[in-house]
Amino acid sequence: MATAGAGGVRLWDLATGRARISLPGRSPVAVAFSPDGRSVAVGTGGSVELWDLYLPDPARAIHAIEAAIGTTHPASSRATG
DSSP states (O other): OEEEETTEEEEEETTTTEEEEEEEOSSOOEEEEOTTSSEEEEEOSSOEEEEETTOSOHHHHHHHHHHHHTOOOGGGGGOBO
């Protein structure tokens, strides 16, 4: 299950009732899971972000991508796995 708010998207483990993953984002308006449940699309109005839910550490992956292209995203420091 996913919930969305001003701080991003939280994905919940229904068996435990605990948040499993927090994805950064700017006021998401839509969340959709892939048919196999391995990825999620987050719509933020004018854009769509795709997330692989089975990355061992989303924050590390985001920082590696940012380092490779020489940029940073303010919300990337909030990603947790």
